[in-house]
Amino acid sequence: MTTAWQEWTADDAANWIAAPTADDDKYTRGVLGVVTGSSDYPGAAVLGVEAAHRAGVGMVRYIGRRTLRQAVLARRPEAVTVAGRVQAWLLGSGIDQGRRSSVLLGDLEHAFTERVPVVLDAGALDLVGTRTAPTVITPHARELAKLLTSRELPTSVDEVRADPGGWAERAAKELGVAVLLKGAVTHVCDPDGDRYTVTAPTHWLATAGSGDVLGGILGALAATHHRELATNATALTALAATASWVQGEAALRASATVGGGPVTALDIATAVPAVIGALLER
Numbered sequence: 001m002t003t004a005w006q007e008w009t010a011d012d013a014a015n016w017i018a019a020p021t022a023d024d025d026k027y028t029r030g031v032l033g034v035v036t037g038s039s040d041y042p043g044a045a046v047l048g049v050e051a052a053h054r055a056g057v058g059m060v061r062y063i064g065r066r067t068l069r070q071a072v073l074a075r076r077p078e079a080v081t082v083a084g085r086v087q088a089w090l091l092g093s094g095i096d097q098g099r100r101s102s103v104l105l106g107d108l109e110h111a112f113t114e115r116v117p118v119v120l121d122a123g124a125l126d127l128v129g130t131r132t133a134p135t136v137i138t139p140h141a142r143e144l145a146k147l148l149t150s151r152e153l154p155t156s157v158d159e160v161r162a163d164p165g166g167w168a169e170r171a172a173k174e175l176g177v178a179v180l181l182k183g184a185v186t187h188v189c190d191p192d193g194d195r196y197t198v199t200a201p202t203h204w205l206a207t208a209g210s211g212d213v214l215g216g217i218l219g220a221l222a223a224t225h226h227r228e229l230a231t232n233a234t235a236l237t238a239l240a241a242t243a244s245w246v247q248g249e250a251a252l253r254a255s256a257t258v259g260g261g262p263v264t265a266l267d268i269a270t271a272v273p274a275v276i277g278a279l280l281e282r
C-alpha cells in the first residue's frame with residue numbers, strides 16, 4: 001500500500017534540530033565538507049557556506065580553488081580551507097557538470113570515499129549511485145529530468161512538473177537515494193517509502209541562489225546529526241524536509257522584516273538562526 005504524502009510541519013522540523021550541549025566542541029557538533037562553486041558561479045560557494053554556518057554547524061571545511069576560497073573567506077572567515085575529517089559533504093552547487101576540471105572531479109570523488117552522508121546538488125548530481133554513502137539529491141525539475149534521462153528513464157521537465165511527487169518517488173527507487181525535488185511545493189522521499197511535502201510559505205523564495213542556501217542548511221543538518229545518521233540513514237529524508245522547511249520559513253521571516261517585500265538568497269541565510277531559535281523554543 002502506498003502512503004499519502006505528508007506535509008512537513010514546524011513540530012516535525014523541531015525534532016530535527018540539534019542544539020549543542022556542555023559536552024560538545026566544534027568537532028562533535030559536526031563538520032561539513034563543501035565542494036561547490038566555480039569561476040562562473042562563485043556566489044554559490046559563498047551562499048552555501050554562509051547558510052551552513054547560519055544553520056548551526058560546528059565547522060565548515062571549504063575545498064576549492066584559491067579565488068573561490070578567497071570569496072568564501074571574505075564573507076565567512078570562520079570557514080576553514082584545509083582538508084581534513086568531516087561528518088558530511090555538500091557537493092555540486094554552482095558547478096557546471098560539463099566544465100569540471102580533473103582536480104575538481106578528484107575532490108568530488110574523494111568526498112564519496114569517506115562514507116559519510118552526502119548532499120548532491122547541481123553539478124554533482126551525476127555522481128549519484130557511484131558510492132554507497134547515504135545520499136540525498138537536491139535537483140529542481142529540469143535537473144531531475146536530465147538526470148533520469150541519463151539513467152535510461154527518459155522524461156522531460158514538463159512531465160516532472162506535471163507529476164513532481166511521482167517522479168521524485170521514481171527517482172528515489174531507481175537511484176536508491178533520498179530525493180528532494182525543489183519547487184513551490186518541494187517533494188522529499190526515499191526508497192523506503194517516506195514521502196513529505198514542504199509547501200513554500202512565500203513565493204519570494206524563488207530567487208537566484210535560494211537553492212544554494214538550501215544546500216548549506218541541509219549539509220549543516222546532516223553534519224550535526226552525524227551520530228544518528230550512522231545508525232539510521234533514513235534520517236536523511238527527515239533532515240531534508242526540515243532543511244526545506246527552515247529555508248521557506250527563513251524567507252518568510254526575511255520578507256516580513258521588509259513589509260512582505262522581496263528577499264535575496266543572502267537575506268534567507270541571514271534569517272536562518274532566528275528560525276532555528278524558534279524551533280528550539282517549541
Ligand SMILES: NC(=O)C1=CN([C@@H]2O[C@H](COP(=O)(O)OP(=O)(O)OC[C@H]3O[C@@H](n4cnc5c(N)ncnc54)[C@H](OP(=O)(O)O)[C@@H]3O)[C@@H](O)[C@H]2O)[C@@H](O)CC1
Pocket residue numbers: 040041042043044045092093094095096122123140142143208209210211212
Ligand atoms: N550566485 C550564484 O552563484 C548562483 C549560482 N547558481 C548556480 O547556477 C547553476 C545553474 O543553475 P540553473 O538552475 O540556473 O541552471 P540550469 O539547470 O542549467 O537551467 C538553465 C535553464 O534556465 C533557462 N534560462 C536561462 N535564462 C533564462 C531566462 N532569462 N528566462 C527563461 N529561462 C532562462 C535556460 O533556458 P535557455 O536559455 O537554454 O532557453 C535553461 O533551460 C547551478 O550550479 C546553481 O547552483 C544559481 O543558484 C543562481 C545563483
Ligand SMILES: Nc1ncnc2c1ncn2[C@@H]1O[C@H](COP(=O)(O)OP(=O)(O)O)[C@@H](O)[C@H]1O
Pocket residue numbers: 140182183184185186200202203204205206207208209210211212213214247
Ligand atoms: N514558485 C515558487 N514559490 C516558492 N518557492 C519556489 C518556487 N519555485 C521554486 N522555489 C524554491 O526556490 C528555490 C530555487 O532553487 P534552485 O532552483 O536551485 O535555484 P538556484 O539555482 O537559483 O538556487 C528552491 O528551494 C525551490 O523550492
